[in-house]
Amino acid sequence: MMRIAIIGFGEAGQIYARDLAGAADVRVWDKKFPGLHADTLRGLAVKSGVQPAASLADALDGASLVLSLVTAASAFDVAEQAAPLLRTGQVFLDFNSVSPETKRAAANAVAAGAGHYVDVAVMAPVPPKRLATPLLIGGAEASSVTQKLSMLGCNARAASERIGDVSAIKMCRSVMIKGLEALTTECLSAARQYGVEEAVLDSLHASFPSLGWNDRLPHYLISRVAEHGVRRAEEMGEVVKTLQDVGVTAAMSQATQQVQARLPAIMGKKNIPYNDFSPFIWQNVVDSLK
Template identity: 60%
Template sequence: MTQIAFIGFGEAGGILARDLAARCRVVIWDKKLNGEAREAMLEKARAAGVHAASTLAQAVADATLIFSTVTASSALEVAQETAPLLQAQQTFLDLNSVAPDTKRRAAQSFTHARYIDVAVMAPVPPARLATPLLIGGRDGDALTAQLNALGLNARYGAQEIGRVSAIKMCRSVMIKGLEALTTECLSAARSYNVENEVLASLHASFPSLGWNGDLPDYLISRVAEHGARRAAEVREVVSMLNDAGLEGWMSRGTVETQQQLVDKMAQQQLRYADLAPFRWQTLVDKLS
């Protein structure tokens, strides 16, 4: 039976691990298992039908495929820590949203096991295993077929490490930027009591996007729930832009806007779960 390991058992890792556990043995490791959240993580693992390892080394020891689904800020460190633990027959799949050069630096640590660059091209919920993945790295085409046989939605993108991540991170300039712009735009509109007129005007200009429906709630909810993680990802976007000779002023602003919202929520001890069902107006009012 194929054994899979997940390093990082947050939103993405938790969903993918749970779904893959129906097809193979899944072992997880998360640094929270060493902290105050240990019991909550163990309960989450039990509910998902996966096995929680005692150490990183134990988690990866017998795994054929090792998925890294951690935060952007710790992705390189995790890759470098894991590489010496792996053997030639094992494959490390780096699903983290980081700059192409960060992926290339991570790959340099893998002298025995195979390193694969994976770009997650959409939010893991709600598509779960059907979330589109772009695969990059040597023998990536063969691995793509293996992943699809497990129920994943993978497509081979490039042999060169970093190329598929460049696609993902360039996309993030727009997606995370749109979230930040919407947060800033509608926070201001709410303060002037003109949000209805602003949303009507946006809908008239871009009628296919859904400004008159759930889109504003969705975009701002992504910041409220995952702003710190998204800010870390966009810092990697800025790094990518700098590597390309660009200043990345817009993305720098996206970092600040994403981080600022969750910092304000933390200052008021306001949790995302407290806002269910989420309405962007409620959040803005509580923070004003």
């Protein structure tokens, strides 16, 4: 049975660990394992049918595929730490949402050792599709890795032999997707304060009737900011870098980064956890934060 190492045991890491456990021997490592909540996280790993590793080196030992599913801020550091530990034939799959230049720097770090580096772009939220979440694969090993991932049940497609291309696709897409989330949050927060949200939503629905402005779309878009804004703001920092690296002004993406970070920050200051809003109704969120 193939051995897989998963680095990062957050939301996405937990989903991939749990769903791959039946098809592979999975070990997981997270920098929080030695910390305050170590017992809880390790217990969750065991409950998921995977083995919590004692260290990064222990997680990588004997693994054919190494999946890095950490935060954008930690992505390069993890690649750099893993590089000297990788052995011939091991493949480091960088799932993280960072700029093409960050991916290339990580690839160079891995190339200095014995392992192979593969660029992975996760093209939709991992929940609810889980392993069916579309993945774009880039790098010299893209075709062979895509075959392995597909055999494991992943929805993977080899898209380029160059490191950075699939991440450029993901980052440019995020300008629009995360920007739409931020614009909706800003637009409807103000509309609610003025008492005109119904008229605004009716107007948006009239202009874009297929999107669902009169249904669940506003709730979904704002929920993404409320639940994942901190992580999305980190990603938008990498989007800004992606644009600036090719001389594109990143004014809109910089503003998106600020809006994505602001809503969860206010919720934190008021000690209002995301789970308090179930089901998630955007009006309730805006009202609670007045």
